[in-house]
Amino acid sequence: MRPHRFRDVIRIGPVQVGTHNTHRGRVKHTAACTAPGCGFSADYPDRTAAELAARTHRCT
Numbered sequence: 001m002r003p004h005r006f007r008d009v010i011r012i013g014p015v016q017v018g019t020h021n022t023h024r025g026r027v028k029h030t031a032a033c034t035a036p037g038c039g040f041s042a043d044y045p046d047r048t049a050a051e052l053a054a055r056t057h058r059c060t
Contacts (some may be wrong), residue, residue, distance in 0.1 A: 006030070008047075014038070015054035019047065035059050 006018030014035040022028055029050035032041035038059045044050040 002055040004030075012052075013055050013057070014059065015040070016055065017047070017050045017054050031057070033057060033059060 004020040004022075008012060009016055009018040011017075015031050015033050017031050018058075019029050021023065028045070029047045030041060030043050030044045030055045033039070040052040040057060040059070042053050043051060044053065
């Protein structure tokens with residue numbers, strides 16, 4: 001399986017939000033924290049939900 005190719009990547013604080021196609025051809029939006037040791041990432045069906053998760057994310 002090939003790795004995801006992200007497009008429309010933006011950064012909101014330490015979280016990056018990007019759009020990609022799954023291996024089944026569906027569009028997913030991912031929010032992932034880039035802070036060391038955080039490990040937060042999640043897939044969402046729409047861009048608005050991913051951006052909201054990025055805006056409200058707090059590293060523990």
